[in-house]
Amino acid sequence: MTRGWSAPSPAAVGRSGPSGRIPGTAELAAIYDADTEDYLSLGETIYVFFMLGSTEGAHVDAVLRYADLEGWLDGRFVFDLGCGVGEVLRLMSLRWPSARYSGITISPRQHTEMRSRVPLIDASLGDFNRASLPEDVDLFISLESIGHVEDLPSFLEQCAASMRHGGRFLIQDAISSTGSRLIPSWGYRLRPPSEMFAAARAAGLSIRAFDTPPFSMERAERYLARSRIARQMHQLAGDSDGTAIYVFEKP
Numbered sequence: 001m002t003r004g005w006s007a008p009s010p011a012a013v014g015r016s017g018p019s020g021r022i023p024g025t026a027e028l029a030a031i032y033d034a035d036t037e038d039y040l041s042l043g044e045t046i047y048v049f050f051m052l053g054s055t056e057g058a059h060v061d062a063v064l065r066y067a068d069l070e071g072w073l074d075g076r077f078v079f080d081l082g083c084g085v086g087e088v089l090r091l092m093s094l095r096w097p098s099a100r101y102s103g104i105t106i107s108p109r110q111h112t113e114m115r116s117r118v119p120l121i122d123a124s125l126g127d128f129n130r131a132s133l134p135e136d137v138d139l140f141i142s143l144e145s146i147g148h149v150e151d152l153p154s155f156l157e158q159c160a161a162s163m164r165h166g167g168r169f170l171i172q173d174a175i176s177s178t179g180s181r182l183i184p185s186w187g188y189r190l191r192p193p194s195e196m197f198a199a200a201r202a203a204g205l206s207i208r209a210f211d212t213p214p215f216s217m218e219r220a221e222r223y224l225a226r227s228r229i230a231r232q233m234h235q236l237a238g239d240s241d242g243t244a245i246y247v248f249e250k251p
């Protein structure tokens with residue numbers, strides 16, 4: 001586990017993407033479809049690179065701990081923004097079976113996988129920058145996907161409007177304290193925590209928890225040869241400040 005990171009050689013990182021153009025919805029969906037095949041073939045079911053634990057279950061546990069859900073989540077409604085193949089929701093549903101779960105992914109491949117893997121969880125296929133969000137959400141979660149949000153203040157405002165009072169919003173994402181940075185090849189924006197806090201406050205959300213925990217990049221290393229996204233994340237970890245956990249609350 002580390003808080004910093006020494007960047008790999010350019011040869012290890014490889015090409016950084018086809019152009020400086022930001023992918024549109026269909027292109028991003030295709031990128032995720034291709035990467036999903038690869039991570040499923042490696043036996044992985046969550047799609048997170050900055051890992052807080054040595055297994056997927058340990059990572060999910062470590063992230064969820066920040067939101068203090070024990071004794072609170074029963075019977076509530078959870079919505080995962082960028083839900084991958086639904087593994088985080090699946091693990092949560094085993095632990096809190098009385099809660100209701102849903103989510104959204106841009107990748108048709110992930111959506112199909114989710115339907116066979118967790119058929120009882122009804123998730124949407126779509127672009128969360130354009131889709132309407134559900135009502136009465138008790139807990140939004142977003143693990144390494146909030147960087148795909150195009151207009152953060154307006155997005156958090158919409159999320160806040162969809163949340164019940166007392167609802168929580170748990171985010172894990174890579175950060176950059178040197179200012180907001182876009183990774184053009186897959187349209188991912190790294191933000192400094194100050195930008196996230198400002199957008200959350202403007203949306204009427206309060207800060208319940210924040211941390212920049214130690215992490216491992218071992219998983220991203222495993223994808224280096226295959227995944228454009230992993231190469232970018234790995235390269236970027238060299239000059240980012242690692243990963244942050246945020247828990248916001250709607251008063």
Ligand SMILES: C[S@@+](CC[C@H](N)C(=O)[O-])C[C@H]1O[C@@H](n2cnc3c(N)ncnc32)[C@H](O)[C@@H]1O
Pocket residue numbers: 028032045046047048081082083084085086087088104105106107110126127128129142143144145148
């Ligand atoms: C790096 S992965 C994060 C992993 C995921 N949270 C998990 O549970 O495995 C990013 C996720 O966000 C989704 N995503 C990216 N852009 C999106 C968008 N505009 N709308 C909806 N989902 C999006 C991807 O399909 C993928 O599921």
